[in-house]
Amino acid sequence: MKKIRKRERFKLMELNILGWNRIFEESFNNIKKDDYIPGRVIREEKGRYIVQHETGECAATVSGKLRYNAMSISDFPAVGDWVAIKLINNDDESIIYNVLPRKSSFSRKAPVSGGRKVKDVLGRKITIGGSTEEQIVAANIDVVFIVMALDDNFNLRRLERYILMAWNSGATPVIVLNKMDMCDNLSEKLEQVHEIAAGVEIHCISALNKEGIKELKEYIGDGITIGLFGSSGVGKSTIINCLLEEEQLLTGAVRESDSKGRHTTTWRELLLIPTGGIVIDTPGMRELQVWSEREAVDELFNDIIDLESQCKFNNCSHNTEPGCAIRTALEDGTLDPERYDNYKIMQLEVGYLEGRINERNVAYSGKEKLKLKILKQRKNL
Ligand SMILES: Nc1nc2c(ncn2[C@@H]2O[C@H](COP(=O)(O)OP(=O)(O)OP(=O)(O)O)[C@@H](O)[C@H]2O)c(=O)[nH]1
Ligand SMILES: [Mg+2]
Ligand SMILES: [Zn+2]
Numbered sequence: 001m002k003k004i005r006k007r008e009r010f011k012l013m014e015l016n017i018l019g020w021n022r023i024f025e026e027s028f029n030n031i032k033k034d035d036y037i038p039g040r041v042i043r044e045e046k047g048r049y050i051v052q053h054e055t056g057e058c059a060a061t062v063s064g065k066l067r068y069n070a071m072s073i074s075d076f077p078a079v080g081d082w083v084a085i086k087l088i089n090n091d092d093e094s095i096i097y098n099v100l101p102r103k104s105s106f107s108r109k110a111p112v113s114g115g116r117k118v119k120d121v122l123g124r125k126i127t128i129g130g131s132t133e134e135q136i137v138a139a140n141i142d143v144v145f146i147v148m149a150l151d152d153n154f155n156l157r158r159l160e161r162y163i164l165m166a167w168n169s170g171a172t173p174v175i176v177l178n179k180m181d182m183c184d185n186l187s188e189k190l191e192q193v194h195e196i197a198a199g200v201e202i203h204c205i206s207a208l209n210k211e212g213i214k215e216l217k218e219y220i221g222d223g224i225t226i227g228l229f230g231s232s233g234v235g236k237s238t239i240i241n242c243l244l245e246e247e248q249l250l251t252g253a254v255r256e257s258d259s260k261g262r263h264t265t266t267w268r269e270l271l272l273i274p275t276g277g278i279v280i281d282t283p284g285m286r287e288l289q290v291w292s293e294r295e296a297v298d299e300l301f302n303d304i305i306d307l308e309s310q311c312k313f314n315n316c317s318h319n320t321e322p323g324c325a326i327r328t329a330l331e332d333g334t335l336d337p338e339r340y341d342n343y344k345i346m347q348l349e350v351g352y353l354e355g356r357i358n359e360r361n362v363a364y365s366g367k368e369k370l371k372l373k374i375l376k377q378r379k380n381l
Pocket of ligand 3: 308311312316317318319321323324325326327
């Protein structure tokens, strides 16, 4: 009897290192079957998974039932997910039977398959139609490091997008401005970032020179999961190597002409920090289309919403009406026209997403409606 208790305590401690907690345990106990064990997806590459469990790691595939019941790609496991598995083939492999409810997830709109190209109000080419699906980039994250480099990668509009997605994830966003050594107008850039990122902590670092790493380590703790997101070449893997104090991850040089990375990291991977804590490395995303509710966009751009409410007419189109607060702010320079454009684009994307979802809600079966409900529950909406 004593022996069993000891073993169980040990088991719990091991899983805690990976971020296991009472809530996951309760979910697991609800679905538990005799030979199911809990594990965390530590790597995901094109539908192939590696799962870490209490006694080791193994390759994993999803069960036929999970596949059959999946209503969207977001129902499939993603890196960071806690799953119920059954070990097979001398424990070298496993089958994933369930994905435990996520406490947070960093999602984007899945790159469109199908659809057609049109021009949006700003003359940009966008794809409409095709699939409208949530893609989970990483799950069960506590802190999102939004990594942007201070070289030619620096782009406030992209940063706005990442902040929106990070707030949506349910995790706490932190902005990490890397390659401080490449930047000669740091205070100017920092001020610009402060202006668009109210309430988000900002850190300037140089992973190359290991400057500012100590401050990042403050976010790390036992069982805490940190996810790194940002374009290719911004230094995500380099930063993780600094946190691990070991060159575990491959890094790759950027193109000199435009600082663009070469997509060195090709899979999503969860790593344990020897002194405690968990980090998830992700490949630089080519496309970050918003998967968001309108409220989150309004929150991020609440200065613009405030201005709109000051227009003389309720239904002001901000074109020619007298007493338009938006036009006044654009003209006197208090509202950055690029920020305003980005707001309009995101409103459109969200509107499109809402339209697509509502359309499907009406036209599709109960299965689709249930999927929407689950999505909203997951996002606590
Ligand atoms: N000058 C400078 N270069 C850096 C810094 N941090 C990383 N780099 C370099 O930037 C390049 C890209 O770094 P990676 O860590 O591979 O970038 P990544 O974000 O993981 O890129 P992907 O895996 O392609 O998404 C490498 O050549 C790094 O050595 C920094 O602080 N300063
Ligand atoms: Mg990388
Ligand atoms: Zn107006």
